[in-house]
Amino acid sequence: MHDSMGIPACFSSRDHQRQPDEPTSVGRSGQSVIKSVYQTKLAGECRLITVTWCRNLLLHGLSVSVQGPDGDEHYGCKVELKPWYFWRKQGSKHFIVDGATVDVVWDLKAAKFNGETEPRSDYYVAIVCKEEVVLLLGDQKKDAYRKTGCRPSLIEPMLISRREHIFGKRKFTTRVKFNEKGTFHDVAVECNSDGIDPVLEIRINGKQAVKVKHLQWKFRGNESINVGKNGLQVFWDVHDWLFRSGPRHGLFIFNPIPSFPAPGDSENAMDSSRFCLFLYAWKVE
Incomplete structure (x- = not known):
């Protein structure tokens, strides 16, 4: 189920106030960060x-x-x-x-x-x-x-958090640990914006986790998924991809859902509910 997007409470209000200027400066510099x-x-x-x-x-x-x-x-x-x-x-x-x-x-x-x-x-x-x-x-x-x-x-x-700015034409990939004691996961974001029905796909470890059709009406949203035995909330905002020209970014947020593991299974739990991955995916022509 897709809901309207809200930024998870991973940062203090002071952190939120600093965020808007960061994408602008990175976009101008063209640096991966x-x-x-x-x-x-x-x-x-x-x-x-x-x-x-x-x-x-x-x-x-x-x-x-x-x-x-x-x-x-x-x-x-x-x-x-x-x-x-x-x-x-x-x-x-x-x-x-x-x-x-x-x-x-x-x-x-x-x-x-x-x-x-x-x-x-x-x-x-x-x-x-x-x-x-x-x-x-x-x-x-x-x-x-x-x-x-x-x-x-x-x-x-x-x-506490990880922010990545990556540049590409269609596909954007990264590796991340959602829990410091866990393993690395491969995250891939791909958008087919050609034609009248653009589609967004998010894959984790090669498996499709989120697929959004009719993206021109669902350019913001969120969905809860499972990564192994653990929960993960995914937020997206790709408004600029669809409705702006030149270098522009889509924002993807991955927020582990805290779980309560069975005895002896604490190593695999996503127990750090404060962690967020902010992925700024910059589209270049």
Whole structure:
């Protein structure tokens, strides 16, 4: 059943206020962007850490920012990974948050991007504060702890949201974990907008999850589906695809439905009801 679209309550009102400007700036730049927001304890406070990867024809970019004390101001650093600057693929930077030094340490010398914006393997990015690794990304965890000489944080970071901006003509794909303890899922969005009856299809792990016919009347909506034994709510808004010209994006939101697993089955549960995947699919001619 398709209902009128409403944005799920994954973000605070302050986050919603920042969202509208983001697609406009990304659309003008033409960069593929992946922005992941984590919640953890840093400098004595529970804060949001945003890790952003971007890619264009000339470089890969990485930036890390930390929520300030008022919730708006951010501290952070940026790294540009240009092919001819090999030395920048390994290094560290630091900034100050409420009097505490935050170090960002990375090793991307052997990172495998496989043509994507975010590396798939053979890398690490570590955020360190007060001798604790408060956030660690990548699969080279032992190397990260050896390089930083710091212990893991006692508080495990929680992935709150993931926003992806991807560009294409008809089909848009990504890989995502709906639960940090779960496995990766392949998500594909495809729109056949030719003719008088455009059709939208969303596939997860190669299987059709959502199909919307008569899209010119159902360009906004939502549907609850199952991914394995778990529930997932899917929202879409493709108004601009159908009724605007030039580069324009469709917005797709994937929000796990919290479940109550049977004893011994907690690893497979989508227990993080706060998580949302925001997929901005940019159509280019």
